Amino acid sequence: MPGQTEIPRRAEIPRRAVLTAAAATTAALAAGAVGAQTSGQAPPAHGKVALVTGSSRGIGAATAKRLARDGYAVTVNCEKNRDLAAGVVHEIEAAGGRAIWVQADVSDSGAVRRLFDETERAFGGVDVVVSNAGIMRLAPFADMTDADFGRMIDVNQKGSFYVLREAVRRVRDGGRIITLSSSITLLRSPTYGAYAATKGAQELFANVLAKELEGRMISVVAIAPGVVNTTLSTDGKTPEQIAGFAERTPHKRIGEPTDIADVIAALCSADGAWINGQTVFANGGIV
Numbered sequence: 650m651p652g653q654t655e656i657p658r659r660a661e662i663p664r665r666a667v668l669t670a671a672a673a674t675t676a677a678l679a680a681g682a683v684g685a686q687t688s689g690q691a692p693p694a695h696g697k698v699a700l701v702t703g704s705s706r707g708i709g710a711a712t713a714k715r716l717a718r719d720g721y722a723v724t725v726n727c728e729k730n731r732d733l734a735a736g737v738v739h740e741i742e743a744a745g746g747r748a749i750w751v752q753a754d755v756s757d758s759g760a761v762r763r764l765f766d767e768t769e770r771a772f773g774g775v776d777v778v779v780s781n782a783g784i785m786r787l788a789p790f791a792d793m794t795d796a797d798f799g800r801m802i803d804v805n806q807k808g809s810f811y812v813l814r815e816a817v818r819r820v821r822d823g824g825r826i827i828t829l830s831s832s833i834t835l836l837r838s839p840t841y842g843a844y845a846a847t848k849g850a851q852e853l854f855a856n857v858l859a860k861e862l863e864g865r866m867i868s869v870v871a872i873a874p875g876v877v878n879t880t881l882s883t884d885g886k887t888p889e890q891i892a893g894f895a896e897r898t899p900h901k902r903i904g905e906p907t908d909i910a911d912v913i914a915a916l917c918s919a920d921g922a923w924i925n926g927q928t929v930f931a932n933g934g935i936v
C-alpha cells in the first residue's frame with residue numbers, strides 16, 4: 650500500500666488509534682490527496698524530496714515539518730508509533746505540504762531499502778536524507794546489559810550505516826546527507842560510554858562518506874546536538890537533573906527539537922553546501 654510499509658514489530662499504541670490514523674492516510678492516498686494543499690500557506694515548491702528516519706516525534710518530527718515548510722516533499726518514518734507518524738504527515742499536509750509515512754525499523758537493511766523504495770515511488774527520487782532514528786540506553790560499564798548494548802549497536806550504528814549506504818546509492822547529485830551524532834562525543838560523561846561510541850561512529854561515517862562522494866556535489870554532515878527536550882533525553886531524569894543541564898548551558902535552557910531542525914535546514918539550504926565531511930556541534934554552548 651503506498652506510503653505504508655509495515656515491518657511488524659511490537660505495537661505500543663492502541664490498535665484503534667493506529668487504524669484510525671492509518672485509515673485517514675490511506676483515504677488521502679487513495680484519493681490522490683498526498684501533496685494536496687489542504688489549508689494554510691503552501692510552502693515554496695522546488696520539487697526536492699527529503700527522507701527523515703525516526704521522524705514520528707522528537708528531533709526527527711521537527712526536522713520533517715521544517716523541511717516540508719521549506720518546500721520538500723517528505724517521507725516520515727517510525728519504528729512503532731504509526732499514529733504519531735501519521736499525525737506528522739497530517740500536520741504537514743494541513744500546512745500545504747506533501748508527505749507520506751513509512752513504518753520501517755532501520756536496524757533491518759531490507760526495511761531500509763523498502764523505505765527508500767516507497768519514497769522514490771511516491772515522489773520520484775530523493776535529495777536529502779537525515780539519518781536521525783536513534784535510541785539511548787544508559788548504564789555504567791559494569792551494569793550495561795548485552796540486550797541494551799546490542800540494540801544500540803543495531804539501531805544507532807548498523808541502522809544508520811544501512812540508511813547512509815542506501816542514501817549514497819540513491820540521493821541525487823547536489824543533495825545532502827545528514828546523520829545525528831551527539832555532543833556526548835565531547836562531554837564523555839559516565840554511563841554514556843556505549844551510546845557515545847555509536848554516536849562517534851556517525852562523525853567518522855560523515856567524514857569518510859564526504860570523500861567517497863567526490864564529484865557529486867553532495868555534502869555530508871554529522872550534527873551533534875547537546876541536551877534536547879525529547880523523551881530520549883528527559884525520560885528517567887529528575888527535574889533537578891534537567892535543570893542542571895540547562896544551568897550548564899550558557900543560554901540557560903536545554904535545546905528544543907526545532908533548534909536542531911533549524912540547523913539541519915540551514916545545512917540543507919544552498920548556503921550550507923560548503924560544510925562537508927564535518928561534525929557540527931549544535932548544543933547552545935554546553936561543551
Ligand SMILES: NC(=O)c1ccc[n+]([C@@H]2O[C@H](COP(=O)([O-])OP(=O)(O)OC[C@H]3O[C@@H](n4cnc5c(N)ncnc54)[C@H](OP(=O)(O)O)[C@@H]3O)[C@@H](O)[C@H]2O)c1
Pocket residue numbers: 702703704705706707708709726727728729730731733753754755756780781782783784785804808829830831832873874875876877878879880881882
Ligand atoms: N534528545 C537529545 O538530547 C539528543 C542529543 C544528541 C543527539 N540526539 C540524537 O538525535 C536523534 C533523535 O533523538 P530524539 O531525542 O528526537 O529521540 P526520540 O524523541 O526518542 O525519537 C526517536 C525517534 O526514532 C524512532 N526510532 C527509534 N528506533 C527506531 C528504529 N529502529 N527504526 C526506525 N525508527 C526508530 C522513533 O520512532 P517510534 O516513535 O516509532 O519509536 C522516533 O521517531 C537520535 O539519533 C539521538 O541519538 C538526541
